[in-house]
Amino acid sequence: MFILRFLARRLFQGAIIVFLVSALIFTLLRVVPGDPVRLMAGGMAPEALIEQIAADMGLRDPIWQQFGRYIGGVVQGDLGQSFVRPANGAAVGGASFDDTTRSERAEVLALIADTAPMTLQLALLAMVFALVIAVPVGVWGGLHPGGWPDRMALYLSSLFVSLPNFWLGIVLALILSVKLQLMPAIGYKGFAYTILPALVLAIEIAPFLIRTLTVSVAGVMGQTFIDIARVRGLTRNQIVFRHALKNSSIPLLNLIGVQFSMLLGGVLVIEFIFDYPGLGLLTINAVMQRDFPLIQGIAIVTAAAFVLINIIVDLVATTIDPRLEY
Amino acid sequence: MDRRKFLRYGAATGALFGTARINPDFFFSSAHAQGARPLVFLSAENITGNWDPTAHTTLSQTNIEGFVMGYLTRAPMRPGAPDEVVYELATEITELDAHRLQIKLREGVTFHDGKPFKAEDVKATFEYGALPDRPKQVYPGPTDTFEVTTPDDHTVVVDTSKGGYGASLFIFLASYLPILSATDVAAGPNGPLSQRLNGTGPFRFVEQRGNDTVMEAFPDYFRGAPKVPGVTFSFVGDATTRMLSLMNGQADVIERLEPEQVETLQAQEGIKLSRLVSVENKYLWFRCSKPPFDNPLVRKAAAHAIDRGMIMEIMGTAGEASSNFISPIKFGYFDIPDYPEYNPEECQRLLAEAGFPGGQGLPELEYITSTGFYPKTKEYGELITALLQEQGFPVTLNVMEVAAWNERLYDRPGGGPGHMVDCGWSTGSPEPDLVLRTHFHSTSKRICGIVDPELDAALDEERNAPSMEARKQSLQANLMPMLADKVPALSLFTSVLIHGMRADVDGLFIYPDGQSDAASATVA
Numbered sequence: 001m002f003i004l005r006f007l008a009r010r011l012f013q014g015a016i017i018v019f020l021v022s023a024l025i026f027t028l029l030r031v032v033p034g035d036p037v038r039l040m041a042g043g044m045a046p047e048a049l050i051e052q053i054a055a056d057m058g059l060r061d062p063i064w065q066q067f068g069r070y071i072g073g074v075v076q077g078d079l080g081q082s083f084v085r086p087a088n089g090a091a092v093g094g095a096s097f098d099d100t101t102r103s104e105r106a107e108v109l110a111l112i113a114d115t116a117p118m119t120l121q122l123a124l125l126a127m128v129f130a131l132v133i134a135v136p137v138g139v140w141g142g143l144h145p146g147g148w149p150d151r152m153a154l155y156l157s158s159l160f161v162s163l164p165n166f167w168l169g170i171v172l173a174l175i176l177s178v179k180l181q182l183m184p185a186i187g188y189k190g191f192a193y194t195i196l197p198a199l200v201l202a203i204e205i206a207p208f209l210i211r212t213l214t215v216s217v218a219g220v221m222g223q224t225f226i227d228i229a230r231v232r233g234l235t236r237n238q239i240v241f242r243h244a245l246k247n248s249s250i251p252l253l254n255l256i257g258v259q260f261s262m263l264l265g266g267v268l269v270i271e272f273i274f275d276y277p278g279l280g281l282l283t284i285n286a287v288m289q290r291d292f293p294l295i296q297g298i299a300i301v302t303a304a305a306f307v308l309i310n311i312i313v314d315l316v317a318t319t320i321d322p323r324l325e326y
Numbered sequence: 327m328d329r330r331k332f333l334r335y336g337a338a339t340g341a342l343f344g345t346a347r348i349n350p351d352f353f354f355s356s357a358h359a360q361g362a363r364p365l366v367f368l369s370a371e372n373i374t375g376n377w378d379p380t381a382h383t384t385l386s387q388t389n390i391e392g393f394v395m396g397y398l399t400r401a402p403m404r405p406g407a408p409d410e411v412v413y414e415l416a417t418e419i420t421e422l423d424a425h426r427l428q429i430k431l432r433e434g435v436t437f438h439d440g441k442p443f444k445a446e447d448v449k450a451t452f453e454y455g456a457l458p459d460r461p462k463q464v465y466p467g468p469t470d471t472f473e474v475t476t477p478d479d480h481t482v483v484v485d486t487s488k489g490g491y492g493a494s495l496f497i498f499l500a501s502y503l504p505i506l507s508a509t510d511v512a513a514g515p516n517g518p519l520s521q522r523l524n525g526t527g528p529f530r531f532v533e534q535r536g537n538d539t540v541m542e543a544f545p546d547y548f549r550g551a552p553k554v555p556g557v558t559f560s561f562v563g564d565a566t567t568r569m570l571s572l573m574n575g576q577a578d579v580i581e582r583l584e585p586e587q588v589e590t591l592q593a594q595e596g597i598k599l600s601r602l603v604s605v606e607n608k609y610l611w612f613r614c615s616k617p618p619f620d621n622p623l624v625r626k627a628a629a630h631a632i633d634r635g636m637i638m639e640i641m642g643t644a645g646e647a648s649s650n651f652i653s654p655i656k657f658g659y660f661d662i663p664d665y666p667e668y669n670p671e672e673c674q675r676l677l678a679e680a681g682f683p684g685g686q687g688l689p690e691l692e693y694i695t696s697t698g699f700y701p702k703t704k705e706y707g708e709l710i711t712a713l714l715q716e717q718g719f720p721v722t723l724n725v726m727e728v729a730a731w732n733e734r735l736y737d738r739p740g741g742g743p744g745h746m747v748d749c750g751w752s753t754g755s756p757e758p759d760l761v762l763r764t765h766f767h768s769t770s771k772r773i774c775g776i777v778d779p780e781l782d783a784a785l786d787e788e789r790n791a792p793s794m795e796a797r798k799q800s801l802q803a804n805l806m807p808m809l810a811d812k813v814p815a816l817s818l819f820t821s822v823l824i825h826g827m828r829a830d831v832d833g834l835f836i837y838p839d840g841q842s843d844a845a846s847a848t849v850a
Contacts, residue, residue, distance in 0.1 A: 035733065038733045047738060047739055084375065085375070086375035086376075086534070170566055170570065173570045173574070174570065174573075177570070177574040178570060178573040178574045181574065181575070184574065184576055185570060185571075185574055185576070186562070186567055186570060186571040186574070186576050186577075187560070187562075187571075187576065272563065272564055272567075273564060273566070273567055274567070275562045275563075275564070275567050275571075277536055277537070284563075285372075285563075288727050288728070288729045288730070289729045290729065290730075290733075
């Protein structure tokens with residue numbers, strides 16, 4: 001019963017957040033300069049054709065009317081058609097004069113459905129790499145507060161957090177792909193193409209995980225029940241892995257939820273540098289081409305993903321620690 | 327050893343043996359050491375989404391057409407022989423008289439969809455490509471100014487009597503517009519033309535897969551099947567990403583190298599560079615249909631404020647100095663004697679004569695440029711802005727990403743956005759009118775929007791010249807000096823196309839407009 005009430009409340013709140021995000025993005029996109037019709041029809045198209053296409057598409061109606069039409073479609077699962085992308089998904093420029101391929105424009109939902117799994121794969125692998133780096137370093141640092149493992153965790157986090165991701169991406173591609181030829185770096189033709197961008201993202205995320213783990217493990221290890229566990233005759237491994245880690249995982253879990261949502265929201269720079277065909281690259285191209293329906297669709301989907309991930313994180317947290325109430 | 331430890335050690339040993347059996351190639355696979363594989367070409371520009379070759383002027387898509395489509399002739403346009411013509415689908419082009427041109431066609435050629443190539447295809451292409459509503463309408467005049475007849479399946483006669491211009495204009499144009507199938511043309515712009523490419527070239531268009539245009543070798547290509555199994559032409563927006571792809575072997579050819587990248591790649595083993603003076607000039611276009619650049623004195627003053635020598639220093643190896651509105655490898659090029667040079671005194675004199683002494687009274691001017699496609703546009707844009715400001719022009723530079731710039735590029739009723747805009751123009755033919763008439767005749771005026779009866783008359787005069795020699799004379803004695811006097815645009819320099827490619831790529835011929843002929847290319 002608790003779960004049903006919890007889900008109903010949180011999903012309702014989530015729907016309101018997604019609606020507000022949609023309204024905000026929709027309005028902002030229409031007040032910034034740049035006429036998408038000019039991009040669609042091409043620079044050489046006459047003004048009359050531009051106005052005709054704009055009127056046909058309802059782009060000259062008041063914003064609230066356009067939004068009403070749009071949200072009506074969204075409710076029915078229709079995120080609309082891309083303004084510029086053909087059904088084959090290519091990133092296109094704006095030089096075509098006539099609009100004959102209009103009916104061949106790609107569905108926004110299909111474009112997102114094609115690219116979201118790629119970003120999901122990248123985000124999951126990045127999170128795995130980040131945990132592989134952060135858990136040993138963070139836990140070790142937390143077990144020795146003030147000691148050299150703690151200092152090493154701090155220095156390592158400071159180092160990682162100060163590396164700009166675009167620079168790190170290029171350097172790692174240069175070393176691992178160009179010099180050592182261990183793995184491919186650009187584009188996507190198989191799982192191996194995910195490793196390098198995931199590694200860069202992992203290094204970007206790891207400092208936050210390390211610091212959270214160090215602080216929370218150190219905090220838990222100083223509590224009374226850990227002292228009592230020693231008195232009960234439990235081994236150090238049992239104390240650390242069964243009791244300390246479980247209790248210090250709540251803040252980590254929340255952080256992972258937030259970081260994962262951010263990864264899903266489009267890792268713009270990394271996907272652009274590695275030409276990785278995920279949501280980030282799709283977003284960059286959509287923004288550059290003033291592809292309003294695509295930008296809106298991506299914003300709605302990522303906002304919804306953010307809401308859902310947070311609900312899941314809270315559910316898992318209450319399972320780990322039943323005292324928590326949301 | 328207790329039971330728990332036994333289980334733990336047992337599991338660890340099992341995992342160790344299991345790891346040894348995992349095929350690491352699944353995770354790590356070098357892009358090198360592959361067998362026969364397609365040539366991978368990375369482009370700096372995206373495509374339009376409409377495959378009709380007459381519907382766009384986008385360079386990347388023109389480059390794709392170079393692989394798939396057939397042309398009557400090809401123009402290698404090397405500086406030593408700019409007028410050279412190589413016959414492809416045509417075997418002979420003869421001027422029957424001043425207004426009639428006979429083209430003999432190659433026999434035994436088929437389109438990729440199996441249709442035999444015949445004279446009807448050339449007729450359909452010429453007539454369709456010259457329709458006034460075609461964005462890439464490039465012929466000397468619209469369809470109703472010439473007549474195409476087909477005495478037999480492999481002979482075409484072009485008669486330009488109705489238009490009053492010389493039929494020889496079709497000689498250079500023959501290497502520009504790809505030959506379409508008459509069946510495709512018959513279906514109109516809403517038909518298969520817009521959905522896919524169908525040509526007679528060495529590679530067959532297979533599909534557009536995301537940003538990859540996939541082409542495969544056409545076994546029945548009339549010069550023999552290509553040696554590489556295909557070409558993958560991909561849009562990769564970031565210049566560093568393209569360079570890294572070349573260095574790690576994922577790409578075979580990349581285009582539009584920045585001068586700094588040239589230095590990096592020159593030091594790399596396994597990579598070679600191709601440097602070609604291109605057919606593309608880079609221009610500072612003035613919006614001539616609105617103040618203050620509707621006044622030729624102000625345009626000329628601005629031209630005299632710009633030191634092109636300093637721009638060349640910024641461009642380094644990516645630019646070649648030229649003093650004309652067309653590239654040195656185009657028909658009719660010569661260094662125009664009165665081409666506007668940097669001269670602050672002359673600039674001030676012209677400004678005063680125009681009623682803006684020291685720039686006083688000039689409106690705020692917007693100079694639009696792009697970043698990400700052409701090399702160094704932002705850098706020399708800042709220089710031009712500073713030079714103009716020095717002479718009193720209240721200029722603001724607006725640097726945009728390519729799509730936004732593209733949206734503002736062309737002329738509109740009442741004048742296009744801004745007052746000055748940076749753009750190059752590249753056309754794969756020695757024909758000068760593909761630049762001059764396209765931009766400076768009042769029926770076209772793509773970017774600058776100029777309407778000037780004297781220029782129209784000069785353009786018509788050179789087009790209607792009875793012979794090539796007379797045409798050259800008209801271009802050099804009348805039109806080009808007139809353009810240098812009226813400066814509807816200032817040509818800044820000629821672009822140099824720098825391609826980077828893997829050293830094991832052999833036999834790839836690159837044309838000065840960026841198209842490539844990979845029919846004989848091999849990848850070791």
